[in-house]
Amino acid sequence: MTAALAVVTIVALVPAPAQAAESYVPISGSGSTWSQNALDQWRKNVAENYGMTINYAGTGSSAGRNDFINQTVDFAVSEIPFQSQPEDGSPPEKPTSGYSYMPIVAGGTSLMYNLKIGGKRVTNLRLSGEVIAKIFSGQIAKWNDPAIQADNPALAMPDVSITPVYRSDGSGTSAQFTAWMKAQFPSVWTYGMRSQFPQVTPAFKGQNGSLGVAGYVSQNYGEGAITYVEYSYAMKSGFPVVKVLNKAGYFVEPTYQSVAVALMSAKINDDLTQNLDGVYNSGDPRAYPMSSYSYMIVPTETNKVFTVEKGRTLSQFAAYMLCEGQQKASALGYSPLPMNLVQAGSDVLQRIPGTVGAIDFSRCNNPTFKPGDSPSNNQLALTAPAPPECDKAGATQCVEGTGGAQEETPATGSGGASGGSNSSAAAAGTAGTSSDPTAAGAAPAAAGGTSADPVYDANGNLVSAAAAGGSAAAVSAPFSLAENGWGTPQFIMLAAGLLVVAAILIPPVVGRRARGDRRP
Numbered sequence: 001m002t003a004a005l006a007v008v009t010i011v012a013l014v015p016a017p018a019q020a021a022e023s024y025v026p027i028s029g030s031g032s033t034w035s036q037n038a039l040d041q042w043r044k045n046v047a048e049n050y051g052m053t054i055n056y057a058g059t060g061s062s063a064g065r066n067d068f069i070n071q072t073v074d075f076a077v078s079e080i081p082f083q084s085q086p087e088d089g090s091p092p093e094k095p096t097s098g099y100s101y102m103p104i105v106a107g108g109t110s111l112m113y114n115l116k117i118g119g120k121r122v123t124n125l126r127l128s129g130e131v132i133a134k135i136f137s138g139q140i141a142k143w144n145d146p147a148i149q150a151d152n153p154a155l156a157m158p159d160v161s162i163t164p165v166y167r168s169d170g171s172g173t174s175a176q177f178t179a180w181m182k183a184q185f186p187s188v189w190t191y192g193m194r195s196q197f198p199q200v201t202p203a204f205k206g207q208n209g210s211l212g213v214a215g216y217v218s219q220n221y222g223e224g225a226i227t228y229v230e231y232s233y234a235m236k237s238g239f240p241v242v243k244v245l246n247k248a249g250y251f252v253e254p255t256y257q258s259v260a261v262a263l264m265s266a267k268i269n270d271d272l273t274q275n276l277d278g279v280y281n282s283g284d285p286r287a288y289p290m291s292s293y294s295y296m297i298v299p300t301e302t303n304k305v306f307t308v309e310k311g312r313t314l315s316q317f318a319a320y321m322l323c324e325g326q327q328k329a330s331a332l333g334y335s336p337l338p339m340n341l342v343q344a345g346s347d348v349l350q351r352i353p354g355t356v357g358a359i360d361f362s363r364c365n366n367p368t369f370k371p372g373d374s375p376s377n378n379q380l381a382l383t384a385p386a387p388p389e390c391d392k393a394g395a396t397q398c399v400e401g402t403g404g405a406q407e408e409t410p411a412t413g414s415g416g417a418s419g420g421s422n423s424s425a426a427a428a429g430t431a432g433t434s435s436d437p438t439a440a441g442a443a444p445a446a447a448g449g450t451s452a453d454p455v456y457d458a459n460g461n462l463v464s465a466a467a468a469g470g471s472a473a474a475v476s477a478p479f480s481l482a483e484n485g486w487g488t489p490q491f492i493m494l495a496a497g498l499l500v501v502a503a504i505l506i507p508p509v510v511g512r513r514a515r516g517d518r519r520p
Helices: 002-013 036-050 061-069 129-136 146-151 172-184 209-218 231-237 256-265 308-322 324-328 339-349 379-383 424-433 437-448 488-518
Strands: 027-031 054-057 075-078 099-113 163-167 205-207 225-230 243-245 291-299 462-464
Touching: 027 061, 027 308, 036 054, 036 099, 036 231, 036 308, 036 324, 061 075, 061 172, 061 291, 099 172, 099 209, 099 231, 099 256, 099 308, 099 339, 129 146, 129 163, 129 172, 129 243, 163 172, 163 209, 172 225, 205 209, 209 225, 209 231, 225 231, 256 291, 256 379, 291 308, 308 324, 308 339
Parallel strands: 027 054, 027 075, 163 205, 163 225
Antiparallel strands: 075 291, 099 225, 099 291
């Protein structure tokens, strides 16, 4: 009895997590795979640190919007709004209860590819927008097409067939990509903006979800393939992305900084959806033209599945995403939301039934702004580096790698050049200058590797595969970026440790007490 009481006393001394006083009912959502890597990390963080259960299924933006309409989920995530005239001829998408769009994360739709020259992997491919549109409309079918060769003076492009890989499911990524082609190259891309990407020729391969398209490209049989997918998936897969020509005449990679710069030219509609014409046509040399936001669709009134109690959970989760969660965005391959969109998101939060209230901007911890900043400023855009001169359209080409493959590509043409301190590899390393400590930790690992060895980040995730051509499969697990401070797992470990100490120390004490009680 005494031993049991002592153990209970020790356990009682273990401090409970501060969050234990809070209780949140579970909520569920579905939709975008474009933003799923960020969502999965945020869900993990709030589960560990706040005891929230946020269920999410990456079924594609179209499916997520339909789930919201059918009231089978509490929220949805999509890159485009509800469609009044779906391209498949289905009825207009009209929710029967109130809702609002809330931006949650920004990023670049990248072009991930698998290409080798002489057995060596290419990591510095450049493509102009018109060439991209011609590839995905079936008008360019070989990697040594003269138009591709003209964009890549440092590479002797191989006589290899191109395999365009597209999303076979209804996808916001497809919608964003085709919207860009429609707006910029309407005479080349004649299919319009589409959530359902067409199989233009038999050479095109359809795959389900972002992991599906990234997984196809990353396999050995994917050599010659190219796909459109959020930058995060290329980083996680250890594969390079295309540098896309912008209006200033520079080939640019979709880093978190180039996305932040580009989105300074975005126009936000009254309902918080985005007008990206200014992004496509930005004259800033640092801007990545296929930059955009992803949205959470949140209820503004209760319905058959959404309650006030769920609204409390959803609003608290959303507040975390808009502020503290944005610190992780750059390390995950996204770009943090700027202040004006966080302010707009705060307004949306207050319309959710059961809301926890507006965001306290003095404690927001979003890396794009600091107390006293103007909403029109973006700290990441202000500090974004200029592109190197070898990334300017012309006779030279930077040799540094991109995305998840930072190793240099040996020049096989006449125009190879090093980008120096402003190269894409260096730009990736500048993540350490932001408020994201994880990004800083990953950069030295990449810099320390050689072109012959795979490079891993501090969490064991593949950053760069071997230059000799080993293919890495797409990784389905999210990056592990634990929050600072103590969460439930740490308290459990402490309690277990104290119980072990109690098991060692208490029996001798109890034994001596018992022997003392038996003495005459």
